Amino acid sequence: MTPTSTQTTKRLDPAQLATSALRLADAEGLEALTIRRLAQLHDVTPMAIYRHFADKDDLLAAVGDRILADIALPEPTDEPWEAQLHAVLAAFVAALRPHPKVAGLTLYRILICPEGLAMGERTMELLTQGGFSVDDAAEVGRQSLCGLITLVTTEPGANEDTDPIAREDALRAKRASLSALSPHRYPLITSAADTLICPASTDRYYALGINLAVAGIRGVLADLKDS
Amino acid sequence: MTPTSTQTTKRLDPAQLATSALRLADAEGLEALTIRRLAQLHDVTPMAIYRHFADKDDLLAAVGDRILADIALPEPTDEPWEAQLHAVLAAFVAALRPHPKVAGLTLYRILICPEGLAMGERTMELLTQGGFSVDDAAEVGRQSLCGLITLVTTEPGANEDTDPIAREDALRAKRASLSALSPHRYPLITSAADTLICPASTDRYYALGINLAVAGIRGVLADLKDS
DNA sequence: ACGGTAGGTCTACGTTGTAAACTTGTCAAC
DNA sequence: GTTGACAAGTTTACAACGTAGACCTACCGT
Numbered sequence: 117m118t119p120t121s122t123q124t125t126k127r128l129d130p131a132q133l134a135t136s137a138l139r140l141a142d143a144e145g146l147e148a149l150t151i152r153r154l155a156q157l158h159d160v161t162p163m164a165i166y167r168h169f170a171d172k173d174d175l176l177a178a179v180g181d182r183i184l185a186d187i188a189l190p191e192p193t194d195e196p197w198e199a200q201l202h203a204v205l206a207a208f209v210a211a212l213r214p215h216p217k218v219a220g221l222t223l224y225r226i227l228i229c230p231e232g233l234a235m236g237e238r239t240m241e242l243l244t245q246g247g248f249s250v251d252d253a254a255e256v257g258r259q260s261l262c263g264l265i266t267l268v269t270t271e272p273g274a275n276e277d278t279d280p281i282a283r284e285d286a287l288r289a290k291r292a293s294l295s296a297l298s299p300h301r302y303p304l305i306t307s308a309a310d311t312l313i314c315p316a317s318t319d320r321y322y323a324l325g326i327n328l329a330v331a332g333i334r335g336v337l338a339d340l341k342d343s
Numbered sequence: 344m345t346p347t348s349t350q351t352t353k354r355l356d357p358a359q360l361a362t363s364a365l366r367l368a369d370a371e372g373l374e375a376l377t378i379r380r381l382a383q384l385h386d387v388t389p390m391a392i393y394r395h396f397a398d399k400d401d402l403l404a405a406v407g408d409r410i411l412a413d414i415a416l417p418e419p420t421d422e423p424w425e426a427q428l429h430a431v432l433a434a435f436v437a438a439l440r441p442h443p444k445v446a447g448l449t450l451y452r453i454l455i456c457p458e459g460l461a462m463g464e465r466t467m468e469l470l471t472q473g474g475f476s477v478d479d480a481a482e483v484g485r486q487s488l489c490g491l492i493t494l495v496t497t498e499p500g501a502n503e504d505t506d507p508i509a510r511e512d513a514l515r516a517k518r519a520s521l522s523a524l525s526p527h528r529y530p531l532i533t534s535a536a537d538t539l540i541c542p543a544s545t546d547r548y549y550a551l552g553i554n555l556a557v558a559g560i561r562g563v564l565a566d567l568k569d570s
Numbered sequence: 571a572c573g574g575t576a577g578g579t580c581t582a583c584g585t586t587g588t589a590a591a592c593t594t595g596t597c598a599a600c
Numbered sequence: 601g602t603t604g605a606c607a608a609g610t611t612t613a614c615a616a617c618g619t620a621g622a623c624c625t626a627c628c629g630t
Contacts, residue, residue, distance in 0.1 A: 262494075304468060312454060312485060398618080
């Protein structure tokens with residue numbers, strides 16, 4: 117008999133709305149995530165949504181937060197800071213990977229929602245521990261995390277095209293466009309066409325992206341220490 | 344008397360359309376770049392645009408190409424590959440920087456328009472010269488270039504808000520949101536708040552971003568050579 | 571002189587986000 | 601109990617968007 121258990125009036129829950137919005141966007145792309153579609157999924161009038169979200173941006177923010185909430189931040193260990201940083205970044209990527217079409221929504225939410233803040237703080241902790249000044253840690257951390265978001269949103273195959281037929285078409289078109297190139301003028305691009313269109317292994321793709329970020333941080337740190 | 348000089352009928356030029364579309368988007372943001380607005384700028388009916396572009400995506404692609412066309416690729420020198428790569432990436436960023444609000448349009452055009460292809464080929468050239476396999480060069484190059492695009496699109500201050508009053512408001516809101524945080528729970532984030540909101544120097548921001556990319560590449564190369 | 575065509579116009583449709591005014595089920599207080 | 605008050609959902613409406621389709625019309629090659 118709690119007020120949330122049995123109701124005669126319909127009841128929408130912002131959290132449930134955000135999750136089903138996320139599901140919808142995952143399945144059919146961000147452009148399919150429309151107030152009307154979401155309302156329809158809950159057998160409700162479009163305007164009902166606005167009782168729980170100020171406007172569409174507010175809804176998208178909630179979806180972003182929903183994604184960030186899944187970050188499973190690793191516990192601090194006694195490993196060197198670089199290894200721990202790697203683990204934190206990997207955890208971030210792992211949370212984003214299931215949602216390549218909408219991972220971009222997290223960009224402006226990291227410094228707002230608690231899980232994002234926790235990750236940001238932990239990242240800066242490790243960076244300062246490694247030798248960065250607080251301000252440098254802020255800039256380096258910011259850029260690295262942004263880069264990882266991009267890594268996910270530009271994951272080959274993250275494109276729309278829910279049904280495999282259109283997807284296959286898009287792939288073929290891309291392949292055709294690349295194979296139409298002159299191998300004389302663009303020898304390397306044409307010979308790497310397959311990799312450029314779709315990397316051999318997605319896991320490897322992500323592993324490389326994270327390594328690139330960590331290696332960049334280490335390298336920049338060395339440069340800064342010199343000067 | 345060339346057919347393009349004097350005309351009684353109005354004449355639209357796709358290239359001019361793309362440039363004024365870019366100007367519009369630069370000034371007021373991507374969401375202000377609408378078929379109707381663009382048509383109005385040329386004293387023409389909205390549908391006239393469609394005589395020159397298949398649809399809006401086609402127009403956006405042209406805008407992306409327009410940006411990439413400004414890449415001033417440096418001549419090959421006898422410097423080490425890393426220095427030359429740095430110069431190429433810097434040239435890329437320099438082309439994007441004037442257009443932070445729309446730089447994302449270049450993402451899917453690099454491997455299509457000639458200037459993008461030239462840069463891609465040159466990048467892969469330098470990477471293979473450094474010791475990467477062709478496939479690794481493709482993946483590393485792809486991720487680095489994507490990362491640099493993100494660097495520009497997430498440049499603090501790239502937000503919309505054409506007039507300085509709304510811009511100042513947004514900044515204040517962000518500052519407030521960060522300074523509302525508990526310095527006890529988030530000591531590093533709160534103490535770096537200013538830097539996180541807006542880095543001290545934009546030039547430094549970009550220099551750091553490019554260095555991060557190059558250092559990452561060098562580091563990953565070393566890792567690959569070990570195994 | 572004349573037909574074809576490239577370029578621009580007009581009208582119209584469906585979809586989107588959302589403002590404003592309404593209904594209605596629920597609960598606290600008298 | 602009756603009575604507001606309020607939170608949640610509905611209804612209606614509007615402006616702006618991308619764009620399809622039918623039209624006009626000035627130009628150019630023959």
